[in-house]
Structure formats: structure tokens, C-alpha cells
Amino acid sequence: MSSFEDRLAQADLPPPGPAHFAARRALWCTPTGQTPNRTEPLFHPHLEELLHRSDIYENEKVWEAGIGQVWNGLIKGARLRKRLPLSTVVLKVLQCGWVRDGTWPKGATVPESDDEHEDWTIDGVPRGPSLMSTATSDCVSGKSSPWSTEGRNDAFQSFALRDARSSRGMIHHPES
Structure with a gap:
């Protein structure tokens, strides 16, 4: 079980609803103080080299050199052997796969942040009107x-x- 799953099992969460969401989100966003051992590289150097290429999303050779294998593992729910940084690796791998299968439009860029509501109230409802009305x-x-x-x-x-x-x-x- 992951440390988040452990903390979730021990947490006293409110019943399902906005307050439950806010409590679970706060639990997820709270640092644990457990930092993984950084003496070994986070991921394979070859993968890092592939991910820094400018043509990563269109190049068939990059896909066949390893990105495709990592993507297939991620979408099938397989656990990774080594931790991968979410922002720099996992998102790029997923985007590569989505470009290939047509989920992500070719040439589209990832926005800097989609978290428009960083200021949440205690009961889980974001401040501001944008999510209050559809x-x-x-x-x-x-x-x-x-x-x-x-x-x-x-x-x-x-x-x-x-x-x-x-x-x-x-x-x-x-x-x-």
C-alpha cells in the first residue's frame, strides 16, 4: 500500500460530498516528509535523453526506442520499477501516447497549469463563481x-x- 493509501485509511473523512473532496485533496497535497532515496537516478538515462528531444511527440523512432513501452505500461496500470517525476516524464509519455492514438491534437501544447482554483474553502467548494454555475x-x-x-x-x-x-x-x- 502507498503512503497516501495508508494516510487515507487512517483519516477521519466526512461523508461523500464537497467536504469529503476537500479533505481528501488536502490529504493528497500535504507533504509526508518521506523523501525517496536520491542516490540512484530517478529513471533510466536513455529515457531521459528521449524525453528531452524536441520531436518527441511526432518521431516514430523515439516511440519505438522506449516511450511506447512506458506508455503501454502506464495505461495498463502497471507499477513502474522506478519513480518517474510526474511533471517532466509521466505527462510527456502520456501526451506522446495520446498524440499517437488521436486523443491529443497534434501541435497542441500543455497549459502551464489547469489548477485555477487553488483557494479552496473548508467544505471543498472553490472560492469564486466559475465552478458554481455551469x-x-x-x-x-x-x-x-x-x-x-x-x-x-x-x-x-x-x-x-x-x-x-x-x-x-x-x-x-x-x-x-
């Missing part, structure tokens, strides 16, 4: 549905308008 002006039809809370003044509306940022789950009543 509706945008170009996809709202203006029609009402059984799930719409607009114009309703009942218990369902009170439930639906719960303040997601409150760790106590306070109910928000529009008339108060």
Missing part, C-alpha cells in the same frame, strides 16, 4: 424546467439555494 449566456435557453428554481417559493427553492460556501450548510431564504 450555465453560460450562450447556453441558457430562457425556458423553465422542473429543475429550475426561478420563480419558485417553496421548500425546494430554499434547498436549492443553500449557500454552498457555508461549512455549516445554512439555508439561504431569499426573503430574509
Whole structure:
């Protein structure tokens, strides 16, 4: 079992939901203080050389020289014999495979970071409106549905308008 799995088994997590997600994310992001032995190289020097090539994503010889073997192992869930740095190795290997199988468009680049919500509240809901609503002006039809809370003044509306940022789950009543 990994150190994260050990810590997860020992953790007192809230029930599934945003607070559970936030607690599990915090557990994952907390350093353990256990640093692997750095006396040996993290991965094979030949692999490192291949990963630093500028034509890594299009070159068939690079794929056949070892990138393909590592990719096949990763997608099949095999454990790696040596640790590989996620940001510099694993992501490049995965991207190479995705370019080959058409999942990743040729010529597309990896964004610097996709973690737009580094500031999470205690209950797991990110601060800011971007994840609070999936509706945008170009996809709202203006029609009402059984799930719409607009114009309703009942218990369902009170439930639906719960303040997601409150760790106590306070109910928000529009008339108060």
C-alpha cells in the first residue's frame, strides 16, 4: 500500500460530498516528509535523453526506442520499477501516447497549469463563481424546467439555494 493509501485509511473523512473532496485533496497535497532515496537516478538515462528531444511527440523512432513501452505500461496500470517525476516524464509519455492514438491534437501544447482554483474553502467548494454555475449566456435557453428554481417559493427553492460556501450548510431564504 502507498503512503497516501495508508494516510487515507487512517483519516477521519466526512461523508461523500464537497467536504469529503476537500479533505481528501488536502490529504493528497500535504507533504509526508518521506523523501525517496536520491542516490540512484530517478529513471533510466536513455529515457531521459528521449524525453528531452524536441520531436518527441511526432518521431516514430523515439516511440519505438522506449516511450511506447512506458506508455503501454502506464495505461495498463502497471507499477513502474522506478519513480518517474510526474511533471517532466509521466505527462510527456502520456501526451506522446495520446498524440499517437488521436486523443491529443497534434501541435497542441500543455497549459502551464489547469489548477485555477487553488483557494479552496473548508467544505471543498472553490472560492469564486466559475465552478458554481455551469450555465453560460450562450447556453441558457430562457425556458423553465422542473429543475429550475426561478420563480419558485417553496421548500425546494430554499434547498436549492443553500449557500454552498457555508461549512455549516445554512439555508439561504431569499426573503430574509
